[in-house]
Amino acid sequence: MGLSDDIKKYKAAIYIRVSKDDGDKMESNSISNQRILIRSFLQNKPDIEICSERVDDGYSGVSFDRPAVKAMLSDIREGSVNCVIVKDLSRFGRNYIETGRYIEQLFPFMGVRFIAINDGFDSACKQSQSDDMIIPFKNLINDAYSRDISVKVRSGQNIRRRRGDYIGAFPLYGYFRSEENKYKLEIDPYAAMTVRDIFSWKIQGMSNQGIAKRLNTMGILSPLEYKRMLGWAYSTSFQLQPVAKWSAASVMRILKNEIYTGTMIQGKESSPNYKVKKRFKKPQTEWIKVADTHEAIISKDDFFLVKRLLAADTRTSPDNDDLHLFSGLLKCAGCNHGMVRRPVKSGKKTYVYYMCRTQKEDKNKCSGKCRIGEIRLTAYVLKILQKQIQTSCDMNEIMDYINSLPLKQEEVKKTDLRIEKKQEEYSRCQKLMIELYEDYKKGIINRENYVAWKSNYEENCRQIEDAVQILNQERWDLINNYELQNRWIEEFKKNKNIKELSRPVLASLIEKIDVIDKHTIKVYFTFQPEYEKTYRR
């Protein structure tokens, strides 16, 4: 580097940075103040020519992942810039390791002159030994500012989490932020209705994929699109399609979220320190849970029932959205693995058997002889449950409960609300189309973009119309169905017992069934028998 070479013209980049997150004093560090200071400093430096001015507004100095700094470094690599001027060292960076690497290694190696005006540092001037010592310390102190703020923010957030305050950027689907207290969640009646449906359908034996499909056909907006419709400034880099649809994964996220039971759970993931932005998942034992901080959408019983159902290894065939009756409930007592369902043809008839998967793969691994026919098993399990209900159910209480259940009219109301939402969505879409046309007329967007966006919106409107049609059909079916209540409930009311074995009955009353052999099974119920209570009297 030609240190005392006056003839050499330096091609300089001015670098300016300001960030509230860093605790910058906004006035002394404002962009215009930094600019004035640097420009006046350069007035009597004829050897330096200003090539570019790079500004990072609102970027923390902790990371070097800043657009302007990246552009400047690429200019340096190309050779169009060989001098960097900043107001002080902390403008260039607050990460002492990275800052030190640039100032002490990379810049000298690449022949770049670095000037930090207020710190009195200029790499072109001869440095005394004490100056060499001071720079790393200054970098370290600049770094400490960020560390200090990070510690304060983290501890503040932790106190809030422990108190059960919701500190997420957006309330989760099903809730709004309370208007009185932004840290509290309040039920959003429309979205909560969808959350309840998702849990019910899961208990009824639908697969996550099946639930997603049903929601999409009904035209119910996915959580992301719903946020957009509410006008929230939500953005994500994960979105692949122009309109986000429900998927098995988004249904799963809802089914697994315990916040719906009224328990606040936060701190599921965090970054290791303020310098690393990547977030890591924390073990469940470290999550911060506070019970009863907000109104539940799902009862704890239902949530844990769904949790149990999700833990069971089940699959549905590609063209079927519902689970088979015993999916995930049957275990081979010999190897404790799930049993598989196999239709077996015999003459013109097909018989369905459940058999041990391990034994089918390798006879040496499991010697259980637990093949059992579906019809026989279904009939016997039904019989046992019917006797249990006859013996230990308090029928008057159940009949009162049934009478308190919402009738079909409630379902009609639900559909009405959904249609209303769709209509809102439709007018929003129409409004966007008008705005788009105005933008096109004013020349803000070109014809190509206008046509592309317009067809997007038109497609959206068409989908909304389809969904409204399906919802109207559903409404019509509900009204014209002379039974006021669900078939299963009607049947229960009439027989004072269950009449057939269905997936929700099994899911609610039986945890699992171990098949010991084709003549012996072990049934695990989900409730107490109340036998001993009778005997203690």
Add this chain to the structure above:
Amino acid sequence: MLTADELRQLQKMDPVGTDPDSLVDICSVKINTALPKEERIADFIRQIKNPYLFKCGDLVIQSVFPDTEVTLNDRLRQYLKNV
């Protein structure tokens, strides 16, 4: 009539190796639903002999119950709410 202790002993019976002919078939048990619940349970246990191990047709069934406060009524309400 069984004592609570004897009832607990019955839970421990192993279905493997038990002679099916020594077990009562649950289909033969008649339950009078007009009786109050506790009497119904007592009557059921009297007839079935072992409420934890019985048969249903040609199938031997062992019943296992969890240690919980949740009753059958709670579960039925849950079922009826979700259908």
